Amino acid sequence: xxxxxxxxxxxxxxLVTAPLVFAMRRRERxxxxxxxxxxxxxxxxxxxxxxxxxxxxxxxxxxxxxxxRIFLAGVxxxxxxxxxxxxxxxxxxxxxxxxxxxxxxLSAITMVQSGEMALLLLEIALVFMVLxxxxxxxxxxxxxxxxxxxxxxxxxxxxIMIHLTQTRVLNPIDSALPQTAAILLVLGVTALLGAxxxxxxxxxxxxxxxxxxxxxxxxxxxGIILFKLLDWSREFPWLIQDGHVLSLMFAIGLVSTSLGGVxxxxxxxxxxxxxxxxxxxxGCLFMSLSVLPPEGPALVTLLWLNRAISVSxxxxxxxxLPKAQTSRSFASLNGLVWQKPFCALAVAVGALSLAxxxxxxxxxxxxxxxxxxPTETQRWMVVLAVVSAAACLGCLRWLAATAGKSSxxxxxxxHPLLWGIILLxxxxxxxxxxxxxxxxxxxLRILEVG
Amino acid sequence: MPSWDQILVILPYLSETTAVVGLTGTSxxxxxxxDWRLSMLILLLQYILANVLLIHFIPAEIALxxxxxxxxxxxxxxxxxxxxxxxxxxxxxxxxxGGVRVWxxxxxxxxxxxxxxxxxxxxxxxxxxxxxxxxxxxxxxxLNFAIYWLGLIGLLIMMLSARPWKVGLGLLTFLTAFELFYxxLERGLLVTALLGVxxxxxVxxxxxxxxxxxxxxxxxxxxxx
Numbered sequence: 273x274x275x276x277x278x279x280x281x282x283x284x285x286x287l288v289t290a291p292l293v294f295a296m297r298r299r300e301r302x303x304x305x306x307x308x309x310x311x312x313x314x315x316x317x318x319x320x321x322x323x324x325x326x327x328x329x330x331x332x333x334x335x336x337x338x339x340x341r342i343f344l345a346g347v348x349x350x351x352x353x354x355x356x357x358x359x360x361x362x363x364x365x366x367x368x369x370x371x372x373x374x375x376x377x378l379s380a381i382t383m384v385q386s387g388e389m390a391l392l393l394l395e396i397a398l399v400f401m402v403l404x405x406x407x408x409x410x411x412x413x414x415x416x417x418x419x420x421x422x423x424x425x426x427x428x429x430x431x432i433m434i435h436l437t438q439t440r441v442l443n444p445i446d447s448a449l450p451q452t453a454a455i456l457l458v459l460g461v462t463a464l465l466g467a468x469x470x471x472x473x474x475x476x477x478x479x480x481x482x483x484x485x486x487x488x489x490x491x492x493x494x495g496i497i498l499f500k501l502l503d504w505s506r507e508f509p510w511l512i513q514d515g516h517v518l519s520l521m522f523a524i525g526l527v528s529t530s531l532g533g534v535x536x537x538x539x540x541x542x543x544x545x546x547x548x549x550x551x552x553x554x555g556c557l558f559m560s561l562s563v564l565p566p567e568g569p570a571l572v573t574l575l576w577l578n579r580a581i582s583v584s585x586x587x588x589x590x591x592x593l594p595k596a597q598t599s600r601s602f603a604s605l606n607g608l609v610w611q612k613p614f615c616a617l618a619v620a621v622g623a624l625s626l627a628x629x630x631x632x633x634x635x636x637x638x639x640x641x642x643x644x645x646p647t648e649t650q651r652w653m654v655v656l657a658v659v660s661a662a663a664c665l666g667c668l669r670w671l672a673a674t675a676g677k678s679s680x681x682x683x684x685x686x687h688p689l690l691w692g693i694i695l696l697x698x699x700x701x702x703x704x705x706x707x708x709x710x711x712x713x714x715x716l717r718i719l720e721v722g
Numbered sequence: 723m724p725s726w727d728q729i730l731v732i733l734p735y736l737s738e739t740t741a742v743v744g745l746t747g748t749s750x751x752x753x754x755x756x757d758w759r760l761s762m763l764i765l766l767l768q769y770i771l772a773n774v775l776l777i778h779f780i781p782a783e784i785a786l787x788x789x790x791x792x793x794x795x796x797x798x799x800x801x802x803x804x805x806x807x808x809x810x811x812x813x814x815x816x817x818x819x820g821g822v823r824v825w826x827x828x829x830x831x832x833x834x835x836x837x838x839x840x841x842x843x844x845x846x847x848x849x850x851x852x853x854x855x856x857x858x859x860x861x862x863x864x865l866n867f868a869i870y871w872l873g874l875i876g877l878l879i880m881m882l883s884a885r886p887w888k889v890g891l892g893l894l895t896f897l898t899a900f901e902l903f904y905x906x907l908e909r910g911l912l913v914t915a916l917l918g919v920x921x922x923x924x925v926x927x928x929x930x931x932x933x934x935x936x937x938x939x940x941x942x943x944x945x946x947x
Contacts, residue, residue, distance in 0.1 A: 392913065392917065392920055396920050400923065402927040412938070413934050413938070424896075425896070431908075
């Protein structure tokens with residue numbers, strides 16, 4: 273019994289299943305379904321593992337904390353949905369087994385108590401994703417290459433930051449050390465999340481990769497980065513409580529949001545629009561990071577929850593568009609609303625929520641963020657309101673294009689299971705929009721416990 | 723069997739100064755040269771010199787482990803680029819233009835040898851200024867110079883090139899600079915091993931991208947040309 277409930281199973285199960293899935297990669301549907309099943313089994317184990325169970329792994333303590341359990345349960349469920357979707361709509365043969373490898377590593381990152389080890393495993397997991405970013409049918413590797421550079425350059429910055437946080441414990445009177453560590457942290461996280469000035473990889477990855485792989489990175493991979501960031505800021509509260517650092521994060525957020533919103537307004541291609549939507553949302557995440565605890569971390573988690581649901585919806589919707597693989601223009605999607613209503617619904621709800629349109633979860637989470645921002649940053653809210661309106665207009669332009677005259681092309685019907693997944697995500701988005709307190713209150717309690 | 727200290731006494735030319743001078747030269751050559759075979763050889767030499775420098779600060783076994791990782795990195799990169807170059811080799815008639823081989827093609831900027839030479843000189847001045855104004859604490863002057871130099875050269879190579887193998891050389895040079903600095907801070911075996919795994923993962927990803935790009939070129943031209 274004791275072995276059966278060891279937290280190591282959360283790491284081992286996905287990693288052990290990965291070779292089996294790899295062996296079945298030519299039967300893509302079966303491989304994806306097996307991977308999804310493995311994710312659901314790991315989710316079940318995650319929910320039944322007691323909190324007080326810890327073990328040693330390579331000389332480091334591995335334990336499942338309450339916040340880690342909630343986060344892991346969420347990402348396992350999301351990964352299971354992505355894999356089920358990928359079994360019907362191909363995202364490349366590598367997607368199934370790469371997802372399992374990355375999820376196994378993410379479990380380790382969440383539970384391991386050593387900062388360096390967690391960060392190095394995170395880097396390895398993120399670099400592995402390069403293999404899933406590149407479709408053989410696409411003729412450019414620029415997106416994957418830029419992504420690799422962004423991830424690889426961020427690693428050294430964060431490793432040095434972790435070393436400085438440990439040095440601070442030994443030398444608490446050094447006043448310059450916290451600021452240096454915090455700036456390295458902000459730079460590293462900016463590179464990993466693809467915020468300004470590191471947005472090049474995000475744009476190119478969105479143009480060249482399967483939509484669901486982009487969704488997986490923007491939801492699950494970015495989720496673990498935010499989880500570790502909150503973890504570090506809880507362990508070392510002085511790290512992000514410096515006024516200059518908070519201002520820097522707010523500035524990065526505002527610039528990213530503005531750039532994303534303005535570029536979205538003038539966009540005519542769906543994949544590029546997806547990139548600017550993610551940049552816009554990343555900017556909002558950075559703004560919420562400038563809010564002090566306890567509201568700040570809860571808001572970040574709420575924004576991430578909205579992001580995970582919304583990017584999954586957009587990715588799934590885009591994956592169903594046959595034309596999105598070759599043609600990216602809005603004009604080529606005429607009549608989509610009438611021919612593929614579920615596909616149009618997924619993209620519309622996801623995109624509008626990412627843009628912060630009223631009646632979506634994106635609007636509610638941003639409204640709460642704006643209310644929690646310090647008074648000195650409130651004057652910038654006019655800019656945020658304008659760029660949010662620009663982003664919403666950009667999304668509405670896409671909707672208007674899809675509602676146009678019917679295209680002559682005949683579309684296939686989707687499997688009812690895909691409708692189910694999309695409707696579930698849409699319902700979750702609308703529920704979060706009207707009842708954010710149902711997730712905020714438990715989040716605040718969990719974050720207080722740690 | 724002689725210890726590393728005895729070996730270093732026997733081979734006095736393996737001093738910190740020799741290693742730093744060698745690293746300066748090899749990394750500059752990585753910016754200047756476009757021949758992939760020579761570049762791979764220089765990268766291997768760079769790993770050897772970096773580990774000769776490290777022997778003066780860390781246990782020789784760890785330096786040896788890092789060298790083995792470096793050699794594996796070079797092997798994977800060499801095999802990937804060789805396959806890519808074989809698949810995409812242009813006909814002999816198009817590889818020469820007016821009797822002069824066309825080296826600087828498919829780059830971010832059209833930069834010739836004089837531009838790159840001048841950039842290296844300017845980079846030297848930047849490194850000198852950095853060493854004067856903000857030297858890294860707890861690091862010897864030789865190591866300080868090597869870290870700044872390799873880090874900036876790595877970034878320069880990444881900025882100037884669009885080809886995956888050349889960008890990879892820049893990335894690996896940058897990571898070598900980071901490792902030179904990081905070993906002075908953290909010498910744990912687990913962290914060292916994980917850094918090695920990370921380097922191998924990065925180079926395998928690079929190899930994949932190099933091969934994919936060559937395949938794209940073979941089929942009908944890559945979009946990032």
